[in-house]
Amino acid sequence: MCSYIVERYFNAAHYYIMKPTKTTIKSFIKNADNLFINVKSSFDGMTDMCEAQKEGFTKIVKTEDNIRNTLGIKGAWFVGSGRDYFTTYNENGFKGYAISNSCGHFILAVKK
Numbered sequence: 001m002c003s004y005i006v007e008r009y010f011n012a013a014h015y016y017i018m019k020p021t022k023t024t025i026k027s028f029i030k031n032a033d034n035l036f037i038n039v040k041s042s043f044d045g046m047t048d049m050c051e052a053q054k055e056g057f058t059k060i061v062k063t064e065d066n067i068r069n070t071l072g073i074k075g076a077w078f079v080g081s082g083r084d085y086f087t088t089y090n091e092n093g094f095k096g097y098a099i100s101n102s103c104g105h106f107i108l109a110v111k112k
Contacts, residue, residue, distance in 0.1 A: 020086040022078065025108065027096055029071055032110050035060045036094065039075045042104040050104050057094060057109070078102045 029035065036057040041050040061074040070076050078084050079101040089098045089107050096109025 020088060020097055022080075022084060022086070025078075025086060025099065026071060028097060029073065029107065032096075032108075034110055035073075036096075036109050036111070037073060037075050038094075038109070040105040040107065042077070042106075043102075046051075050102075057107075060108075065074040068072075071110070076106055076108065077101070079103060 063074040094109035
């Protein structure tokens with residue numbers, strides 16, 4: 001019984017240590033030389049819902065609009081207040097992070 005509790009605690013602690021956060025994403029953006037974005041879906045006010053996008057990976061375009069929510073990247077939108085969900089991404093020759101929230105889903109990555 002005791003070893004089960006220790007194993008469960010270790011796995012839970014390991015999960016929380018490795019979980020990406022907004023700070024992780026900010027550091028990734030700051031330190032990445034050749035950053036790409038793939039907008040999978042984005043909010044459309046005309047239909048009042050998220051619409052699928054099929055653009056694929058494109059090189060990022062810097063923006064000065066809504067720096068707090070875009071972190072300076074056109075196509076990215078961070079809701080904030082803990083309502084963004086971050087996961088690691090490692091597919092199709094790209095490595096980075098997938099971000100999901102109520103305003104859409106996008107991937108920030110660099111080529112491997």
